[in-house]
Amino acid sequence: MSTALVTGATSGIGLAFARELAERGNDLVIVARRRAKLENVSDELRARHSINVEILAADLSKRAQLRRVADRVADRERPIDLLVNNAGFGTSRSFLKGELADEEAMFDVLCRAVLVLSHAGALSMKDRGRGAIVNVSSVAGFIPMGTYGAAKGWTLAFTETLAHELAGSGVSATVLCPGFTRTEMHVHPDGESTKLPKVMWLEPDRLVRDCLDDVKAGKVISVPGAQYKLIAGVAEVAPRGLVRALSRGAASIRRRQS
Numbered sequence: 001m002s003t004a005l006v007t008g009a010t011s012g013i014g015l016a017f018a019r020e021l022a023e024r025g026n027d028l029v030i031v032a033r034r035r036a037k038l039e040n041v042s043d044e045l046r047a048r049h050s051i052n053v054e055i056l057a058a059d060l061s062k063r064a065q066l067r068r069v070a071d072r073v074a075d076r077e078r079p080i081d082l083l084v085n086n087a088g089f090g091t092s093r094s095f096l097k098g099e100l101a102d103e104e105a106m107f108d109v110l111c112r113a114v115l116v117l118s119h120a121g122a123l124s125m126k127d128r129g130r131g132a133i134v135n136v137s138s139v140a141g142f143i144p145m146g147t148y149g150a151a152k153g154w155t156l157a158f159t160e161t162l163a164h165e166l167a168g169s170g171v172s173a174t175v176l177c178p179g180f181t182r183t184e185m186h187v188h189p190d191g192e193s194t195k196l197p198k199v200m201w202l203e204p205d206r207l208v209r210d211c212l213d214d215v216k217a218g219k220v221i222s223v224p225g226a227q228y229k230l231i232a233g234v235a236e237v238a239p240r241g242l243v244r245a246l247s248r249g250a251a252s253i254r255r256r257q258s
């Protein structure tokens with residue numbers, strides 16, 4: 001039996017990963033800040049699938065807590081076969097108008113935690129000659145879209161580099177780049193959800209199944225949904241100046257609407 005460690009497993013895409021991996025018979029280590037929610041997820045998955053579920057309550061923006069999770073990932077007595085670096089959140093405020101501390105916390109979770117946990121995971125998996133790492137980026141990583149997009153762009157480039165370094169070792173690295181996905185991320189404090197045409201929404205369960213198929217097929221970049229494959233493909237080949245101009249236009253429409 002394999003063991004998967006999923007960060008951000010209390011809601012949204014991370015919860016969908018935990019449920020799908022449990023359904024496939026994997027034992028789990030689930031990580032997030034909210035211990036009570038982690039316990040609910042653990043109770044649900046143990047009861048449904050008779051698997052082992054270990055809980056690690058940790059705030060990945062805090063160095064000491066991140067270290068604890070990295071130590072668990074590196075533990076050779078209890079190996080992790082699949083590492084899913086999914087935890088994250090976004091700030092939609094302007095970089096210059098927002099708080100630097102919020103930006104730093106986002107950077108720490110979206111980039112530093114992914115770096116540290118990938119390092120721990122890749123080294124121990126490489127020694128065993130097998131394993132897989134999934135880093136959750138975003139389609140925003142292909143486009144200049146604020147500091148969130150910049151962090152996701154880092155995750156994309158970092159995972160491609162990691163995949164390159166791991167080639168031939170039996171260990172794979174895949175970067176998942178979803179577009180708008182129905183999760184808690186899009187529910188505002190007033191209970192309203194982000195308004196978008198239906199065609200732009202992805203469902204977490206389907207996205208996770210597609211991503212695990214891409215991991216099995218050895219793909220380095222996994223972009224779920226035909227609409228987002230098109231956007232990512234265009235952003236990769238279009239002149240950078242045009243991509244910047246379109247992104248600036250979309251940002252000013254969003255500002256006028258909010």
Ligand SMILES: NC(=O)c1ccc[n+]([C@@H]2O[C@H](COP(=O)([O-])OP(=O)(O)OC[C@H]3O[C@@H](n4cnc5c(N)ncnc54)[C@H](OP(=O)(O)O)[C@@H]3O)[C@@H](O)[C@H]2O)c1
Pocket residue numbers: 007008009010011012013014031032033034035037058059060061086087088089090109136137138139177178179180181182183184185186
């Ligand atoms: N939804 C989308 O449209 C979308 C699109 C592209 C990419 N993504 C990416 O997908 C990933 C998952 O997002 P989601 O949409 O599923 O959002 P979500 O439903 O809000 O889930 C975020 C998860 O991350 C955990 N988390 C947040 N901050 C954390 C911290 N400091 N330390 C540890 N865990 C933390 C949360 O758990 P606790 O609150 O319990 O800590 C929660 O389990 C993120 O990396 C996000 O950037 C989302």
